[in-house]
Amino acid sequence: MLDYNYFIENFEKSPLIIQVVWAFIMTIIFFIIIITIYLKYLRSFLRANEKLKNKIEKEYETLVINYLYAGDETDKISSEQQSIIEQLKSNIFETFRRNILISTLLKLSYEISGEMAESLHRLYIQTGLLDYSLSKLKSRKWNIIADGIRELTLFHVKEVQEQVKIHINHPKTEVRSAMQLYLVNLFHFEGLDFLNNITTPISEWDQIQLLEVLQLHTNQRVTSINLWLKSSNESVVFFALKLAKIYNQYGVKDELIALLDHKNIKIRIEVIHLLSYLNIIDVKTILKNKFKELTLEEQIAFFEMMENLYEMTDKPFVMEHILNTNFEIKFSALKILRNLNIEEFNRFKNLTVEPEFVRIVKYIESN
Amino acid sequence: MTFIIHFLFFLYSFMIISSYIILGIISVFETVEYMKKNKFVNYNKILSSNISPSISIIAPAYNESLNIIENVRSLLSSHYANYDVIIVNDGSKDDSLEKLILAYSLIPVDFLINEQIPTQPLRNGIYKSTNPAFEKLIVVDKENGGKADALNMGLNISTNKYVACIDVDCLLIEDALLKLVKPFLETTDRDVIAAGGVIRIANSCVIKQGKLLDVNLPEKMLEKGQILEYLRAFLLGRMAWSRLNGLLVISGAFGLFDKKIAIEVGGYDTNTVGEDMEIIVRMRRYMEEKKLKYKVAYIPDPLCWTEAPDNYKIFISQRNRWTRGTIETLRKHRKIGFNRKYSSMGTLSYPYWFLFERMAPIVEVLGVIYFSYLIFHNQVRWDYTIAFILLAYLFTVLFSIAAIISEELTYHQYKKKGTGFKMIMIAFLEPFVIHPFILYAAIVGNKDYYFNKKKKWGAMTRKGMAKA
Numbered sequence: 133m134l135d136y137n138y139f140i141e142n143f144e145k146s147p148l149i150i151q152v153v154w155a156f157i158m159t160i161i162f163f164i165i166i167i168t169i170y171l172k173y174l175r176s177f178l179r180a181n182e183k184l185k186n187k188i189e190k191e192y193e194t195l196v197i198n199y200l201y202a203g204d205e206t207d208k209i210s211s212e213q214q215s216i217i218e219q220l221k222s223n224i225f226e227t228f229r230r231n232i233l234i235s236t237l238l239k240l241s242y243e244i245s246g247e248m249a250e251s252l253h254r255l256y257i258q259t260g261l262l263d264y265s266l267s268k269l270k271s272r273k274w275n276i277i278a279d280g281i282r283e284l285t286l287f288h289v290k291e292v293q294e295q296v297k298i299h300i301n302h303p304k305t306e307v308r309s310a311m312q313l314y315l316v317n318l319f320h321f322e323g324l325d326f327l328n329n330i331t332t333p334i335s336e337w338d339q340i341q342l343l344e345v346l347q348l349h350t351n352q353r354v355t356s357i358n359l360w361l362k363s364s365n366e367s368v369v370f371f372a373l374k375l376a377k378i379y380n381q382y383g384v385k386d387e388l389i390a391l392l393d394h395k396n397i398k399i400r401i402e403v404i405h406l407l408s409y410l411n412i413i414d415v416k417t418i419l420k421n422k423f424k425e426l427t428l429e430e431q432i433a434f435f436e437m438m439e440n441l442y443e444m445t446d447k448p449f450v451m452e453h454i455l456n457t458n459f460e461i462k463f464s465a466l467k468i469l470r471n472l473n474i475e476e477f478n479r480f481k482n483l484t485v486e487p488e489f490v491r492i493v494k495y496i497e498s499n
Numbered sequence: 500m501t502f503i504i505h506f507l508f509f510l511y512s513f514m515i516i517s518s519y520i521i522l523g524i525i526s527v528f529e530t531v532e533y534m535k536k537n538k539f540v541n542y543n544k545i546l547s548s549n550i551s552p553s554i555s556i557i558a559p560a561y562n563e564s565l566n567i568i569e570n571v572r573s574l575l576s577s578h579y580a581n582y583d584v585i586i587v588n589d590g591s592k593d594d595s596l597e598k599l600i601l602a603y604s605l606i607p608v609d610f611l612i613n614e615q616i617p618t619q620p621l622r623n624g625i626y627k628s629t630n631p632a633f634e635k636l637i638v639v640d641k642e643n644g645g646k647a648d649a650l651n652m653g654l655n656i657s658t659n660k661y662v663a664c665i666d667v668d669c670l671l672i673e674d675a676l677l678k679l680v681k682p683f684l685e686t687t688d689r690d691v692i693a694a695g696g697v698i699r700i701a702n703s704c705v706i707k708q709g710k711l712l713d714v715n716l717p718e719k720m721l722e723k724g725q726i727l728e729y730l731r732a733f734l735l736g737r738m739a740w741s742r743l744n745g746l747l748v749i750s751g752a753f754g755l756f757d758k759k760i761a762i763e764v765g766g767y768d769t770n771t772v773g774e775d776m777e778i779i780v781r782m783r784r785y786m787e788e789k790k791l792k793y794k795v796a797y798i799p800d801p802l803c804w805t806e807a808p809d810n811y812k813i814f815i816s817q818r819n820r821w822t823r824g825t826i827e828t829l830r831k832h833r834k835i836g837f838n839r840k841y842s843s844m845g846t847l848s849y850p851y852w853f854l855f856e857r858m859a860p861i862v863e864v865l866g867v868i869y870f871s872y873l874i875f876h877n878q879v880r881w882d883y884t885i886a887f888i889l890l891a892y893l894f895t896v897l898f899s900i901a902a903i904i905s906e907e908l909t910y911h912q913y914k915k916k917g918t919g920f921k922m923i924m925i926a927f928l929e930p931f932v933i934h935p936f937i938l939y940a941a942i943v944g945n946k947d948y949y950f951n952k953k954k955k956w957g958a959m960t961r962k963g964m965a966k967a
Binding site: 142146149150153154156157160161163164167168170171172174175178179275278279282305306333334335336337338340341343344345367374378459460463488491492495498499 | 535536538539541544545548550551552609611613614615681683684685686687688882883886887889890893894896897900901903904907908911914916918919920923
């Protein structure tokens with residue numbers, strides 16, 4: 133007791149700064165004790181949660197499988213199915229259980245198709261999960277909205293497209309991305325209509341996702357992409373260029389040529405690559421005529437194009453560039469020259485002893 | 500005079516503690532945002548996509564014969580569709596190349612290199628596999644020139660848009676490339692020039708055929724201490740710097756770069772031992788000077804597992820090198836420091852690194868010397884001393900425990916029972932059993948930088964990760 137009083141007395145006599153420091157020390161000790169206890173609780177909770185989750189997941193999986201096999205030939209719900217629906221319904225009030233049920237349904241939806249998939253879709257509606265997904269669309273939190281759209285996508289709920297489309301220019305990328313995936317997953321090429329109205333950029337990541345979804349539906353008619361190539365939204369132009377490449381859209385030749393004068397250099401380069409891929413040979417003359425005005429990157433892209441589309445008439449142009457200071461252009465020019473006329477190549481191969489030139493010549497000769 | 504000295508020490512401590520608290524708070528927000536954003540991302544769809552951007556993994560190897568076959572197998576087991584692996588054998592004196600030739604059926608191939616960055620010449624040449632299963636593999640055998648030189652050779656050889664520079668002994672998780680390329684693809688308002696992820700320590704973890712099977716906490720205090728140190732640095736430090744777009748370093752163990760920018764700035768600097776930090780600073784400086792909008796991204800996912808030093812000799816050598824690397828980079832780019840022209844890099848990141856990374860060990864040693872002087876002259880105010888030392892110590896412990904909590908709430912990698920208690924114990928013990936060695940290494944690093952210029956990389960003896 134004496135020691136305690138001694139400490140208090142000393143503390144009271146201490147300068148203010150020492151008192152403040154001790155106050156901080158006591159606060160930190162308090163926090164350390166609290167978060168250590170919390171850590172213990174958290175780790176136990178996470179372990180228990182994982183166990184419980186696995187247990188519930190198994191339960192739900194069994195119930196859902198039983199539901200799928202309990203159906204008869206007709207569309208009517210059997211009594212066994214009804215009892216399973218009631219059982220599941222009573223469980224979805226808790227977010228934790230509802231999320232497990234949704235993930236179980238999703239997991240199974242990847243493994244089944246046809247009538248069973250439809251049956252699973254019905255179960256999603258009958259258990260009331262659809263209402264929960266729809267209510268998420270009205271949330272103020274962007275992550276909840278994105279989550280809701282994602283659920284509607286995975287369970288193929290087509291009827292709510294207008295509610296989903298509202299989010300076309302949502303400030304959060306994740307919501308826009310979910311909306312785009314919803315439209316394309318459910319309506320395929322028709323779903324791409326949102327490109328006409330979108331004013332926000334579509335990231336490269338989202339573009340790849342959309343294209344991957346589209347490629348799953350091979351028997352779909354490709355929508356006309358002309359308008360998108362003229363879009364003021366540059367990301368829409370990029371996306372349209374990708375579509376043109378994947379679906380060999382030769383019909384948009386004029387729009388592509390017009391894009392060679394686009395203000396964005398990345399678009400111009402992409403267009404040169406695409407024109408090369410589509411073997412649109414007419415464009416060579418246009419680019420040759422304005423070669424000096426092109427940026428170095430465009431010039432390199434053009435020479436890569438020339439490697440695929442060279443003709444005898446290109447020889448004088450190619451000859452002008454066999455000593456180009458750029459490695460890629462020099463390589464392409466020499467390669468094209470060799471393919472056009474080997475005698476001419478042999479005559480010029482000793483034109484200079486510049487090491488880079490010699491290395492390129494050697495490489496071309498041995499390959 | 501005494502008052503001024505005391506005030507300066509106090510001010511420095513106050514600033515460093517405040518900066519940690521601020522960074523900790525920012526990192527919490529950033530981590531929560533990241534978790535929300537990526538909760539439902541379906542990586543599988545893009546993993547197998549042929550339209551995903553192409554990536555080259557560049558892994559320099561010097562005398563890595565012991566584990567090279569396993570390590571390359573691990574690099575080849577990524578689930579990403581569009582990538583290749585460039586192993587640069589940097590003049591190894593052991594039988595690394597022979598082992599690779601045998602294990603992967605390699606044959607020499609004719610390869611035209613666009614030498615955009617000067618490097619040491621090729622030794623035996625470039626090899627590719629005759630086995631289609633290893634078609635993604637390119638092995639380059641060159642004269643020794645150091646890690647930076649080997650990475651530069653990889654940059655010259657790569658034909659892909661992005662390059663992942665990695666230590667060959669690192670174990671990448673299967674979707675590491677995709678997770679790291681995501682920031683490059685999803686950012687629309689600026690160019691992402693580099694991205695890094697969390698590096699985790701693989702000591703005592705169970706690995707089979709290049710895959711991580713079981714995560715364990717090592718037994719040695721040194722290894723456990725480094726785990727905690729990495730958690731603090733990656734989960735609480737870099738996450739916040741990422742939010743502030745102020746990252747000055749992407750770990751050399753694993754980072755993804757925009758190849759075009761990396762080449763435009765001249766590749767890795769071969770005259771520094773801190774090439775991983777230096778290239779990021781130079782790339783950022785390049786973007787700032789060109790007035791281009793850019794970002795260095797960072798993600799908190801544990802993407803890469805690596806072997807950490809398990810004895811004090813190697814540990815000190817590693818930290819010595821890190822210190823020299825930091826000094827070299829900050830000196831080389833001193834123009835940036837406190838310069839508003841370089842926006843947040845000049846006014847925030849550089850000053851932070853200079854004051855709290857580069858100067859911290861020096862200030863600490865000066866403090867110890869001053870304290871010894873006071874003891875010698877019997878001028879110590881013990882009431883002040885005890886209070887301030889205790890406050891600093893407890894703050895360190897609190898910050899470490901916060902890092903542990905952050906790990907539990909996000910990735911929860913150390914799941915085994917009893918690990919939580921052990922981690923707490925490390926938080927209490929680390930300031931005594933690890934920190935003095937870090938301080939010692941930093942001081943020797945300073946001495947070596949100024950008085951032993953010839954010193955380059957220290958040796959890192961590989962033991963190999965635990966195999967199942």
